[in-house]
Amino acid sequence: MCEICRQTPCHPRCPNAPEPKPVKRCCLCGEGIYEGDEYLITTDGCVCKDCLEDFSINQWLELIGESLTTAEREE
Ligand SMILES: [Zn+2]
Ligand SMILES: [Zn+2]
Incomplete structure (x- = not known):
């Protein structure tokens, strides 16, 4: 049991509490x-x-499924 907040697991405001859990994870940088x-x-x-x-x-x-078009002179 934690010595500061006396809870297991720690109270969210306790300095010993673990990092907040991510809601999602970025698919590019992780x-x-x-x-x-x-x-x-x-x-x-x-x-x-x-x-x-x-x-x-x-x-x-x-990302948006578009691409640039090369400008060509239209005759
Ligand atoms: Zn604690
Ligand atoms: Zn990222």
């Missing part, structure tokens, strides 16, 4: 997504905000 965090649901899984901020335009397009 980091936990916790309550209150914003994330994106994709067909591959959940993506955390940190990963989204690192996305390039091509990754975004891939």
Whole structure:
């Protein structure tokens, strides 16, 4: 039993309490997504905000299933 809160497992506010459990896990970096965090649901899984901020335009397009078109002169 914990010496501080005298509970097993620890009271959530106890300094000995374990890290909060992630609600979801990012499918790209593997980091936990916790309550209150914003994330994106994709067909591959959940993506955390940190990963989204690192996305390039091509990754975004891939995500939404679009691709860039090369401009060609129309005759
Ligand atoms: Zn405790
Ligand atoms: Zn991530």
